[in-house]
Amino acid sequence: MNAPAVLAPSVAAELAAIVGPAHLLTDEADLISYGYDGTWYESRPICVVLPGTTEEVRAIHRVAARERLAITPRAMGSGLSGGAVPLAGSIVLGVMRLGRILEIDEVNAVAVVQAGVITADLQKAVEARGFFYPPDPSSLKQSAIGGNVSENAGGARCLKYGVTADYVAALEVVLPGGELIRTGGKMVKNVTGYDLRALFTGAEGTLGTITEITLRLLRKPGFSKTATAAFASIEAAAATVVAVLNAGLLPTSIELMDRLTMQCIEEHRPSGLPVDAEALLLFAVDGNYEEIVDAELARVAEIARASGAFATRVAASAAESARLWEARRGISPALARKSPNKLGEDISVPRSELVATVRAIRAIAARNDLFIPIFGHAGDGNLHPNILCDRRDAVQMARVRIAAREIFEAAVAAGGTLSGEHGIGVLKKQFMELDLGTEAVALMRRIKDAVDPLGIMNPGKIFPDPGGPGAFVL
Numbered sequence: 001m002n003a004p005a006v007l008a009p010s011v012a013a014e015l016a017a018i019v020g021p022a023h024l025l026t027d028e029a030d031l032i033s034y035g036y037d038g039t040w041y042e043s044r045p046i047c048v049v050l051p052g053t054t055e056e057v058r059a060i061h062r063v064a065a066r067e068r069l070a071i072t073p074r075a076m077g078s079g080l081s082g083g084a085v086p087l088a089g090s091i092v093l094g095v096m097r098l099g100r101i102l103e104i105d106e107v108n109a110v111a112v113v114q115a116g117v118i119t120a121d122l123q124k125a126v127e128a129r130g131f132f133y134p135p136d137p138s139s140l141k142q143s144a145i146g147g148n149v150s151e152n153a154g155g156a157r158c159l160k161y162g163v164t165a166d167y168v169a170a171l172e173v174v175l176p177g178g179e180l181i182r183t184g185g186k187m188v189k190n191v192t193g194y195d196l197r198a199l200f201t202g203a204e205g206t207l208g209t210i211t212e213i214t215l216r217l218l219r220k221p222g223f224s225k226t227a228t229a230a231f232a233s234i235e236a237a238a239a240t241v242v243a244v245l246n247a248g249l250l251p252t253s254i255e256l257m258d259r260l261t262m263q264c265i266e267e268h269r270p271s272g273l274p275v276d277a278e279a280l281l282l283f284a285v286d287g288n289y290e291e292i293v294d295a296e297l298a299r300v301a302e303i304a305r306a307s308g309a310f311a312t313r314v315a316a317s318a319a320e321s322a323r324l325w326e327a328r329r330g331i332s333p334a335l336a337r338k339s340p341n342k343l344g345e346d347i348s349v350p351r352s353e354l355v356a357t358v359r360a361i362r363a364i365a366a367r368n369d370l371f372i373p374i375f376g377h378a379g380d381g382n383l384h385p386n387i388l389c390d391r392r393d394a395v396q397m398a399r400v401r402i403a404a405r406e407i408f409e410a411a412v413a414a415g416g417t418l419s420g421e422h423g424i425g426v427l428k429k430q431f432m433e434l435d436l437g438t439e440a441v442a443l444m445r446r447i448k449d450a451v452d453p454l455g456i457m458n459p460g461k462i463f464p465d466p467g468g469p470g471a472f473v474l
């Protein structure tokens with residue numbers, strides 16, 4: 001696509017007529033603000049449009065298709081792979097005004113929401129009615145359901161409850177040319193035709209704009225309690241994960257923090273974490289009967305001690321439990337204070353490869369003289385090695401690039417993948433073929449071409465640039 005540098009006045013007038021002049025942003029300050037996400041990438045759109053209805057989204061798409069203008073859908077811009085950062089010349093289509101919870105259907109146990117509803121707000125609203133929406137990205141107060149669905153977001157509760165895709169019952173999607181499709185419904189079973197819900201979930205805005213989502217709900221468990229186990233080695237921590245699961249227990253979460261991560265948290269906001277330990281596992285167990293939750297948590301602690309934990313502790317109160325989970329959610333901000341920049345990775349490996357992968361990352365850190373704290377969802381094998389760095393230091397950044405590649409190679413060699421929950425965006429697109437192979441990526445390109453023949457939906461994302469990194473480089 002030949003992207004224009006500026007918005008033609010006639011197109012600006014047409015977009016302003018669709019969304020109302022107040023919801024078409026063209027000021028320099030706005031263009032800069034909407035050119036970021038949670039990564040360090042930045043780029044400027046030609047304008048930002050903030051539609052208030054699905055019909056407005058359709059009209060914007062029709063104009064964009066006619067004018068061959070690219071659209072980058074954007075929810076809350078908290079993404080960690082550069083997906084919401086517009087390629088130069090794109091329109092940013094922000095869904096934050098589509099912010100209504102349309103229905104909480106208690107009989108069918110579903111919520112129907114617009115794409116801009118904040119994840120934590122939905123959780124609060126359904127919990128007030130005794131229901132439970134389990135997907136819990138740490139960013140739940142900053143991210144929206146449209147972004148969660150488009151990245152297929154995960155979180156600490158995935159071990160027991162699965163990822164966002166497991167809760168998507170139906171989607172309303174505006175296709176690149178402005179056509180509207182609805183896929184799925186409130187029914188429990190549905191195998192009619194290709195599973196288009198699955199296609200658009202995790203598509204990172206490359207196939208269309210999601211406007212409305214029907215989400216499955218569960219009943220809220222009555223009790224949730226927390227325990228920690230401290231280990232002198234990562235091996236003992238990993239052995240505990242397997243032993244707990246093989247004992248027939250299914251904790252809500254098993255989270256891992258290594259010593260470097262705990263040190264960063266304690267420097268930022270002291271939380272009483274055992275910084276003398278090499279690794280800490282944080283467990284949550286939930287259920288409807290307090291005696292069973294207590295018994296299961298006690299058994300988890302017993303197994304951890306038998307597998308080598310030198311200290312275990314069951315949180316004595318809801319306040320202590322909340323403090324531990326606050327510390328867990330505070331890892332990203334704590335790491336962000338430690339160095340001017342950080343490159344957060346999101347590899348996912350089979351549980352059997354957890355130890356070897358942590359060892360490989362430590363060797364990569366030592367070899368490249370980099371500080372790489374490791375934390376993540378140990379129960380899922382989803383690790384977040386964060387490379388702390390300073391982008392102004394060109395020599396260090398050359399080592400960061402090498403380390404990032406080596407981490408991806410280690411994950412793939414272990415039978416794992418580039419991303420467990422943050423998506424590909426621009427950050428990992430050059431490694432897609434390393435992970436999936438050329439044929440699978442070629443098939444994905446054919447699907448993209450079929451849905452978006454003009455190539456106007458979030459261009460520059462997911463697919464590797466031929467001949468090396470194009471518009472975005474690390």
Ligand SMILES: Cc1cc2nc3c(=O)[nH]c(=O)nc-3n(C[C@H](O)[C@H](O)[C@H](O)COP(=O)(O)OP(=O)(O)OC[C@H]3O[C@@H](n4cnc5c(N)ncnc54)[C@H](O)[C@@H]3O)c2cc1C
Binds near residue numbers: 077095209
């Ligand atoms: C501190 C912090 C902690 C985080 N923790 C987690 C975590 O635990 N688990 C996790 O999974 N992620 C986590 N993230 C990453 C991020 O919050 C998630 O990827 C989240 O799902 C993005 O939501 P968003 O609303 O900010 O989407 P955005 O960043 O705005 O968009 C993300 C992608 O979705 C596309 N998109 C957005 N809305 C639509 C739409 N309506 N239709 C089509 N495409 C759309 C965009 O084009 C982009 O490609 C974290 C981020 C931060 C900053």
